Amino acid sequence: MTTDVATSERPTTALTIGDDQARFTSQQVAVLNHLGVQGADDDDLDVFFHVAKRTKLDPFARQIYMIGRNTYDQRQDRWVTKQTIQTxxxxxxxxxxxxxxxxxxxxxxxxxxxxxxxxxxxxxxxxxxxxxxxxxxxxxxxxxxxxxxxxxxxxxxxxxxxxxxxxxxxxxxxxxxxxxxxxxxxxxxxxxxxxxxxxxxxxxADRQEPEQPTTGAGVAGLRDIVQPAAGAPAEDEPVDAEIVPDSAAGRDWVAEAAALGDIDDLKNLYAEAGLAGASRDDLGFIARRGVAVEKAAGEHS
Incomplete structure (x- = not known):
């Protein structure tokens, strides 16, 4: 089975990246946002498009994805989000x-x-x-x-x-x-x-984090907690449907999340589940568990 990015010689959809295409269309950008590529400016998206075409990995098949990582900029003396392209x-x-x-x-x-x-x-x-x-x-x-x-x-x-x-x-x-x-x-x-x-x-590169990150509630809250610290996929972030860690098959993500009481372990589990193609419901449960653990830790601190 080929994993090439679709071309004009194959059945096309609105997400097909054409041979003569120079950048993502507005509809493709909307889908990327839905998949978790959020906070990226036009320049970041242009770089992502260039890399996707050069590597022939399909971002819509979740073979390649872009993640915003929280990085401390010493020159600006503040935390900034930098986009990284991963597979x-x-x-x-x-x-x-x-x-x-x-x-x-x-x-x-x-x-x-x-x-x-x-x-x-x-x-x-x-x-x-x-x-x-x-x-x-x-x-x-x-x-x-x-x-x-x-x-x-x-x-x-x-x-x-x-x-x-x-x-x-x-x-x-x-x-x-x-x-x-x-x-x-x-x-x-x-x-x-x-x-x-x-x-x-x-x-x-994600070991350092702001001492008091701002967090919300539910899945969006875990995105605040997880994504800057571990580069973990957001709720619908692109994960590789073809690339599944050899230890991921048959795992009960809900049971594993329920057994964890450490926010760092939950961050890592969220990232693993996303890369393994876990369901939205499973990711949502891990998210809610992470927010609950973070809240409990704040109450006892």
Whole structure:
């Protein structure tokens, strides 16, 4: 099954990105807003359109998406929202292999390796060893190796208290391996992957947040809490329908949310659920649970 962005040679709809199209139409922008691309100005949307056409990933099929991340601007001495363009690791693989086909080059991707604190590199990682020091993956392009090495300390996502978030605590080897693979793909195909990142690469940039974020109520309130801090999808934010984390199948998002009492874990769960294509009802439940936990924490502080 192809995942190319629709062209004029295929059945078209109002959301089809045409070969001769230069920017999003007003109807496409309206749908993007519905999918969660909010707060982006015309320049941001033009960049997003350019990247979507260059990578041939479809924003309306949720293969690629744009998220506003809350970043502290030292020059302005205030928090500002900056738009980042993201996909999943499968999106990177798709772009890389298309680029290789177009350039008529041969590529191979080796299995990941993880660095132990004793200095050795290991082909598998045991939970008993804790978190790996780093992960590396090599992509060979026409005989030339491109090695991506990602240090765990530089990419891990932590809560306010310094503990790993649930996903990084449960799957440290898998999370850091995605970062290493993304680095390797970008080294091998820098032109094709410029300006696009995988979620795991950007999570570490969201550790710092305003001390007293303004929050509302319900789903909109969790968007205030979650999106700036974890880059998590908003209620209807674009998530990749094709890219589903291997641990997401069959998960009971409602039960997991109900069992969590930490706002950082709920933020991470909200992001995971969105990327896994969870239903609007499930996302809404996680949102309401997050707002309730945030409110309870404020009452006891």
């Amino acid at each position: 999943g690791i499968d999106g990177y693989r798709l772009i890389g292999r298309r680029a290789a086909d177009a350039a008529k080059v041969r590529i191979s991707v080796n299995a990941p390796e993880w660095a132990h604190e004793d200095g050795s590199w290991r082909p598998v990682w045991m939970k008993a060893w804790g978190s790996p020091v780093a992960a590396r993956i090599t992509i060979t392009r026409d005989g030339e190796p491109f090695v991506g090495v990602a240090l765990f300390e530089e990419y891990k996502q932590v809560k306010r208290n310094g503990d790993l978030t649930s996903m990084w605590a449960q799957r440290p080897a898998g999370q850091i391996a995605k970062c290493a693979e993304a680095l390797a793909w970008r080294l091998a195909f820098p032109q094709d992957l410029a300006g696009v990142y995988v979620e795991e690469e950007l999570q570490h």
